[in-house]
Amino acid sequence: MIGIVDYRAGNLTSVARALEHLKEPCIVTGDAKVLDGAERIIFPGVGAAGAAMENLRQSGLDKHLQRWVRDGRPVLGICLGTQVIFEHSEEDDAACLGIVPGTVRRFPKDLSAEGRPLKIPHMGWNRVAFEREHPVFAGLPEGSEFYFVHSYYPAPSDGTWAIGWTDYGIRFCAAVARGSLCAVQFHPEKSGRPGLQILANFCRWGGRNAQ
Numbered sequence: 001m002i003g004i005v006d007y008r009a010g011n012l013t014s015v016a017r018a019l020e021h022l023k024e025p026c027i028v029t030g031d032a033k034v035l036d037g038a039e040r041i042i043f044p045g046v047g048a049a050g051a052a053m054e055n056l057r058q059s060g061l062d063k064h065l066q067r068w069v070r071d072g073r074p075v076l077g078i079c080l081g082t083q084v085i086f087e088h089s090e091e092d093d094a095a096c097l098g099i100v101p102g103t104v105r106r107f108p109k110d111l112s113a114e115g116r117p118l119k120i121p122h123m124g125w126n127r128v129a130f131e132r133e134h135p136v137f138a139g140l141p142e143g144s145e146f147y148f149v150h151s152y153y154p155a156p157s158d159g160t161w162a163i164g165w166t167d168y169g170i171r172f173c174a175a176v177a178r179g180s181l182c183a184v185q186f187h188p189e190k191s192g193r194p195g196l197q198i199l200a201n202f203c204r205w206g207g208r209n210a211q
Contacts, residue, residue, distance in 0.1 A: 001026065001027060002026040002038060002039065002042060004016055004027065004029070004044065005030070005041060005043045005061060007052065007055045007061055008030075009047050009055065011044045011079065011080075013028075014187075014189045018189040019203070021196070022200050022203065024200075030059055035064065035068075040073070040074040040203065041065075041073055042202075043065065043076065043078065043081035043085075043183075044078040044080070045078065045084070046079055046080055046149070048091055048092055049091040050089075050091065050093075052094075053095065053097075056084070066098075069181050072180045073180055074182075074202065074205055074207035077182070078184060078189070079184075082154060082183035083096070083152060083185075084096045084097055085181070086100050086101075088104070089103065089104040090106050090152065099181065100154075100156055101161070102155050102156035102157040102158070103155055105152060105153060106151060107152070107153065108169070112169055113168075118168060121151040122150055122153075122168045123149045125145040126146065126148055126186075127145050128145075128146055128164045128166050128174045130175070131162070131163060131165065135205045135208075136198060136205055137164070137175070139201070140197055140198070145191070146174075146184075146187070146194060147186055147187050147195070148168075148174075153172040153174075153185060154173045156173055160178070161176040161177070164184070166185075166186075174186060179208075180207035180208070182202065184198070
């Protein structure tokens, strides 16, 4: 069973539907006791970092997420769920979970590419360059694109966490991984076959990588 963490941050139904398409049993819940019984945890989300962290602290799920990663439970962060696993977010000047060293930064206001201004939020399809092999990203077609919707991006202070990179005016970290934790800034559940491949890989992953 895969537990999808419900902390009132939206984007949960689309993740559940993607897993149902893959015929993977899942449950959407904010009940830590139920999530404790799940083999794997998916931590998605859309919205603002400050409100997300307030909801996590009020529910006590912040401590559980930290423990699940510490205990080696396979955990997949998605979008906002990826951002709040860092130490700090510039959005709302929010203190976050501190699982991954580093901060989450806002795209520069004057973001541009080839002399033309780029819109913020970054919304649309972009390639992700994966710099090393990892079971969750295995078997992806070369040049695969993924769907992004965000105004802030992860900036790990320890570069060994970064595994995937994307260019949107600047080069930014789009995926991190270490131990039992893997997290992506894009939405695999909205990214067609490559995204479904990532979710399927996660559902088979034992929580270990090459590091």
